[in-house]
Amino acid sequence: MASTSRRCFLALALSAGASAGVPAPAAAEPAQGVVWPESQALPWFSPPERLDVLDLVAAGPDEQILAASLQGSVNRRRPRIYLLQPSSEGPETWLRTLGVPYEQAPDLYALVARYRAELRGLVVPDPAVPATRNLATTFAGLHDALVAAPAHLERLTSPPYSLPVLADLRGRFADNAAAYAWAVAELWPRATHRMLVGLDHAGFHGYLREYAVANRAFVWWGNPAVAAERTLLGRLLADLPPNSPYLGWWPADVAGESDGTELVSRHSGYVVAADWSLNLSVFGGVRAPVRPEQPPLPVPPLRDRVYVTFTVTDGDNLQYNQHRMRVLWDDPARGQVPLNWTISPLLLDAGPAMLAYYQRTATAADLLVAGPSGAGYAYPTPWPDETFRAFTRQTGRYMRLTGLRIVNVLNRVGRRDVDPTPAEMRALAADVQPLGIMLHWTNRYGTSVVAGVPVVTGRLVFTAEEARAVLAQAAASPRRPQFVSIGVLAWTMTPADVAAVAAELDERYAVVRGDQFFALLRRAHGLAPT
Numbered sequence: 001m002a003s004t005s006r007r008c009f010l011a012l013a014l015s016a017g018a019s020a021g022v023p024a025p026a027a028a029e030p031a032q033g034v035v036w037p038e039s040q041a042l043p044w045f046s047p048p049e050r051l052d053v054l055d056l057v058a059a060g061p062d063e064q065i066l067a068a069s070l071q072g073s074v075n076r077r078r079p080r081i082y083l084l085q086p087s088s089e090g091p092e093t094w095l096r097t098l099g100v101p102y103e104q105a106p107d108l109y110a111l112v113a114r115y116r117a118e119l120r121g122l123v124v125p126d127p128a129v130p131a132t133r134n135l136a137t138t139f140a141g142l143h144d145a146l147v148a149a150p151a152h153l154e155r156l157t158s159p160p161y162s163l164p165v166l167a168d169l170r171g172r173f174a175d176n177a178a179a180y181a182w183a184v185a186e187l188w189p190r191a192t193h194r195m196l197v198g199l200d201h202a203g204f205h206g207y208l209r210e211y212a213v214a215n216r217a218f219v220w221w222g223n224p225a226v227a228a229e230r231t232l233l234g235r236l237l238a239d240l241p242p243n244s245p246y247l248g249w250w251p252a253d254v255a256g257e258s259d260g261t262e263l264v265s266r267h268s269g270y271v272v273a274a275d276w277s278l279n280l281s282v283f284g285g286v287r288a289p290v291r292p293e294q295p296p297l298p299v300p301p302l303r304d305r306v307y308v309t310f311t312v313t314d315g316d317n318l319q320y321n322q323h324r325m326r327v328l329w330d331d332p333a334r335g336q337v338p339l340n341w342t343i344s345p346l347l348l349d350a351g352p353a354m355l356a357y358y359q360r361t362a363t364a365a366d367l368l369v370a371g372p373s374g375a376g377y378a379y380p381t382p383w384p385d386e387t388f389r390a391f392t393r394q395t396g397r398y399m400r401l402t403g404l405r406i407v408n409v410l411n412r413v414g415r416r417d418v419d420p421t422p423a424e425m426r427a428l429a430a431d432v433q434p435l436g437i438m439l440h441w442t443n444r445y446g447t448s449v450v451a452g453v454p455v456v457t458g459r460l461v462f463t464a465e466e467a468r469a470v471l472a473q474a475a476a477s478p479r480r481p482q483f484v485s486i487g488v489l490a491w492t493m494t495p496a497d498v499a500a501v502a503a504e505l506d507e508r509y510a511v512v513r514g515d516q517f518f519a520l521l522r523r524a525h526g527l528a529p530t
Contacts, residue, residue: 045285064206072213131176198248237267270376288356315342315371333496335363342371436518458485
């Protein structure tokens with residue numbers, strides 16, 4: 001996901017004025033294929049000229065994985081296939097936003113016929129061993145192949161397709177562990193070592209699989225709490241250079257998230273939640289003018305108030321940026337009250353059209369801030385000291401390119417929130433140079449100053465009632481001015497909920513945007529403005 005043209009683009013963007021935006025120069029456009037310079041977090045694809053759109057909303061698992069492997073193999077050369085699959089914002093919402101010319105494909109097999117010359121053959125997973133779906137996905141990326149379920153073989157091996165079977169995985173492995181052991185020995189050495197993809201092999205069929213195929217990535221699934229699976233994952237992560245992304249997600253809910261993200265951090269990498277992301281090979285090719293600044297708001301005088309800032313969570317999550325965030329963004333109540341929106345700065349690579357859309361349609365009440373914990377989801381304390389500055393420097397560079405001045409930092413060790421060390425906070429302050437840092441989402445709130453940067457610990461709320469309780473508790477304290485940061489869980493609350501809470505507040509409170517919040521907090525602590 002390589003050339004020096006992206007480095008030139010980064011230098012150009014850093015020196016560009018705020019009004020110029022950040023479009024890619026013509027020299028950076030690959031005529032065909034994928035561009036992934038060493039300094040770039042995620043790859044760029046060639047700009048699409050037109051798209052074949054295939055409707056998979058009602059498709060079964062076998063059709064989804066077949067289509068995803070076709071899309072990845074074809075779009076690696078130039079994005080030409082766009083898949084419609086179930087999504088909360090609506091299957092065609094982003095397609096219309098992109099503005100790329102397209103036509104509807106009659107069916108999946110018509111697309112296979114159209115792109116038959118670019119395909120080398122088929123790989124057949126074993127329905128009895130779910131891990132072979134991930135093995136087949138990896139194999140497809142390495143060999144320009146389609147992942148074909150047994151039910152599709154007769155048709156695909158016959159004219160007009162006549163695709164040979166390159167590998168049949170049926171009956172070769174006793175269980176998932178044996179399948180992954182073989183894959184690590186045979187496929188991992190030939191896959192890209194700049195990313196790793198984690199996808200549920202039991203029930204996950206489309207979505208991010210096309211991106212894995214397009215980038216010739218190794219696809220894996222396992223629980224880091226299980227010793228054998230943790231060992232295997234550790235072996236893979238040890239082969240990746242610092243700042244490499246683990247794309248996808250984890251089993252075992254919150255425990256899996258904490259265990260997996262901590263292990264990736266210990267290997268100098270970060271997680272990019274993206275398992276339900278759609279058409280990233282297309283979004284990685286569509287160019288859009290990303291602005292390196294956001295319009296400021298005047299900072300009110302510092303008074304004896306309870307200053308409140310609300311922040312919508314989960315912005316590190318690419319599939320959230322694509323789906324749930326778009327639903328919340330389209331809420332008619334957005335703009336009625338100041339609201340911070342966490343978002344991934346890696347959209348500059350993975351989906352600049354998404355980031356540009358949010359920038360372009362933001363109201364004066366909306367502020368985009370970087371989600372945990374900067375360039376990607378990582379925990380500072382487990383991250384090795386000798387490579388941590390590589391992460392903070394990359395975070396600072398991407399935040400400046402995307403106009404993000406505030407970063408949300410999560411930090412866990414052994415599934416428990418811990419404050420980053422003074423050295424880690426100094427590194428963040430020096431390399432990111434943020435207006436402020438939002439630390440954790442916990443059951444407490446408070447403020448401090450670290451390395452000259454204001455830091456606020458935030459309360460996470462799941463409902464409007466919880467938000468009201470936090471605000472009532474703050475008002476009961478005699479301390480003024482007081483600063484309260486509230487994290488709004490994106491999966492259970494909406495802008496309308498926040499607006500309803502804010503409408504009930506009296507003159508004791510002032511609801512402000514995050515940049516105003518930190519400017520006021522700087523005044524309260526006697527810090528110089530930025």
